[in-house]
Amino acid sequence: MATTSAETGPVTQAARQGQPVLSCRDLHKSYGDRLAVAGISFDIAPGETYGLLGPNGAGKTTTILMLAGILSPDSGEVTVNGEPMSLRALRAKATIGFVPQEIAIYPDLTARENLRLFGRLCGMNRAALKARTEEVLETIGLRDRGNELVKRFSGGMQRRLNIGIGLLHSPKLLILDEPTVGVDPQSRNAILENVETLSDSGMAVLYTTHYMEEAERLCDRIAIIDAGALVASGTRRELTAMVGQCDRIRLTAAGDLPVATSLLRELPSVQRAEVTAEGIEVLDSDARTALPKIMETIAATGVAVRSVVVDEPDLEAVFLHLTGKSLRD
16 A cells, blocks of 8 residues: 555654654564665654665665564664554554555546545545545646546556655655656656655655665755665765765866966865866865855956856765665666
8 A cells, every 4th residue: 555544643742842753773674594674773854855775675675664664673663753663553654655666556446536545544534635635636747637547547647646645644754665666757757846845845755766866856865775784874965075075166267277276275175176278176075165265266366267067976976985886786
């Protein structure tokens, strides 16, 4: 099922005090002799999109099944909205919207019928469900196709409906497991835009993917998982700093470039400044913060800058450094 059902219950005191929507500590899970998850811990705050980034088989799906109370961990604990999670934790499950990798909808029903069915399973009353169904169809871009049988939808449209089902009961936490696998570019972009809107509205989102560009676009913080272990976590800036990655600033410029580069090297965040055939190249630990000072320093020497290009380090380099392999291996 794409959503969890249960008694809704009041918002907990923990949630009112701004504590994490999701907290997990030291999760372990083995299948026979194979250790699938090895001591994973992290928190997700309200309004935060947290990414689990790793190749297929890294342990992402096993982790989220434990977080959603679908699979019991061998050891460790999970709390959702202040409530302990377990297989029978109905109150905790009621605050989660879970969207699995496999599409979980009824193909012989229309999109509206699917939403209303899952809404009733969640215990929503008819009046609220009717209004919420239309809101969700609008959110996922399927309102004009709401009365069509789902079996006539493209794979991307079915995945968007799957996400809509997860959103239907307005969860505190939305878990998305590889939601863009195998979808067309238009639907993929629509899904990513939906996720961006959800985090802006205050919903906590857990997003698993093995697409580097999705994690960079969507996630406030990212955990890199390899062979069942969380090898690093943080913002993109924090992760790239761990492996010594710097922003590269390329300036097309004319004038007394040696003097300008000499002054740039004295700035605290500048790691390197060199004259190039087109102008100046600067390596800086945080180009977005440092760029105004860099431009001010250059202008003081009389150098004319015609263009500026900033190349930020990507997560692919971080993943390769930490795991010794590329993400798609």
